Amino acid sequence: xxxxxxxxxxxxxxxxxxxxxxxxxxxxxxxxxxxxxxxxxxxxxxxxxxxxxxxxxxxxxxxxxxxxxxxxxxxxxxxxxxxxxxxxxxxxxxxxxxxxxxxxxxxxxxxxxxxxxxxxxxxxxxxxxxxxxxxxxxxxxxxxxxxxxxxxxxxxxxxxxxxxxxxxxxxxxxxxxxxxxxxxxxxxxxxxxxxxxxxxxxxxxxxxxxxxxxxxxxxxxxxxxxxxxxxxxxxxxxxxxxxxxxxxxxxxxxxxxxxxxxxxxxxxxxxxx
Numbered sequence: 001x002x003x004x005x006x007x008x009x010x011x012x013x014x015x016x017x018x019x020x021x022x023x024x025x026x027x028x029x030x031x032x033x034x035x036x037x038x039x040x041x042x043x044x045x046x047x048x049x050x051x052x053x054x055x056x057x058x059x060x061x062x063x064x065x066x067x068x069x070x071x072x073x074x075x076x077x078x079x080x081x082x083x084x085x086x087x088x089x090x091x092x093x094x095x096x097x098x099x100x101x102x103x104x105x106x107x108x109x110x111x112x113x114x115x116x117x118x119x120x121x122x123x124x125x126x127x128x129x130x131x132x133x134x135x136x137x138x139x140x141x142x143x144x145x146x147x148x149x150x151x152x153x154x155x156x157x158x159x160x161x162x163x164x165x166x167x168x169x170x171x172x173x174x175x176x177x178x179x180x181x182x183x184x185x186x187x188x189x190x191x192x193x194x195x196x197x198x199x200x201x202x203x204x205x206x207x208x209x210x211x212x213x214x215x216x217x218x219x220x221x222x223x224x225x226x227x228x229x230x231x232x233x234x235x236x237x238x239x240x241x242x243x244x245x246x247x248x249x250x251x252x253x254x255x256x257x258x259x260x261x262x263x264x265x266x267x268x269x270x271x272x273x
Contacts, residue, residue: 011186040184047180052211063132067097070114072194073138074099080205087184088218089226098123100146122152137163140193142170151175168198225264
C-alpha cells in the first residue's frame with residue numbers, strides 16, 4: 001500500500017491567538033520552535049551523508065551541482081551556491097542555484113512560475129547540464145511542480161537527483177535518488193515555511209557544500225585556505241590564518257600573502273621550506 005503524503009508543513013500551528021501575545025511571548029515561542037530544527041536535521045544525517053558522497057564522486061568525474069527550487073527554497077539554493085566561490089575558491093559554475101521565475105524571482109514573487117513542470121529542465125539546459133551532474137530539488141512542501149518536473153526530466157536522462165523537503169513521502173522524494181526529508185513539524189505561523197522549514201533547508205545546504213568542499217581538499221586543518229581575498233576584511237582574515245598556521249607575525253603574514261597571492265600557497269610554500 002503506497003503511503004500518502006502528509007502535509008505537515010501546512011498543519012495548523014500549535015499556538016493560537018498570536019496577535020494577543022506580547023513581544024517576548026512571540027520571541028520565546030518562535031525560539032522554542034526553532035530549537036526543534038537541528039534535532040530534525042540530526043535524524044537525517046545518514047541521508048545527508050549519502051548526498052555528500054555522491055556529489056564528491058560526481059565532482060571528481062567533472063560534474064557540477066544544481067539546486068532547483070521556488071520562492072524561499074529557490075533563494076536558499078542560490079544563496080548557498082553563491083557562497084561557494086568566495087569561501088572555497090571554486091569556479092562559479094561548479095555549484096548553481098536556479099529559481100522558478102528566473103533572477104527577478106530572487107527579490108519578488110513571480111506569479112505561477114512554480115507551476116510550470118517543464119521550465120526547470122529548460123533552465124538546466126541553459127546551464128549546459130550533463131550526465132555527470134547532480135540536481136537537488138529544494139521544496140518545503142515536497143510538491144512544487146517546477147521541482148517535480150525538473151527532477152523527473154533528470155531521472156529520465158540518467159542524471160542523479162536528490163532533494164531537501166519537509167514532508168514525508170512527497171512527490172519530490174519519489175523522483176529523487178537521494179531524498180533528505182527533514183520533518184520539522186507545523187510552523188509557528190501556520191504554513192509559513194520560510195520559518196522552520198527554511199532554517200532546516202539552510203542547515204542542510206551548509207552541511208552538504210561544506211562537507212563536499214572539505215572532502216575535495218578545499219579546507220586545510222580548519223582553515224579556508226582557498227577563499228577569495230576580495231575585500232579588506234577577507235584579506236585581514238587571510239593574514240590571520242597565515243599568521244596562526246605558521247606562527248609568524250601578522251606583518252610577516254601580510255608579506256607572504258602579497259608574495260604568494262593565496263593563503264594556501266603561502267602556507268604550503270613556507271611549510272615546505
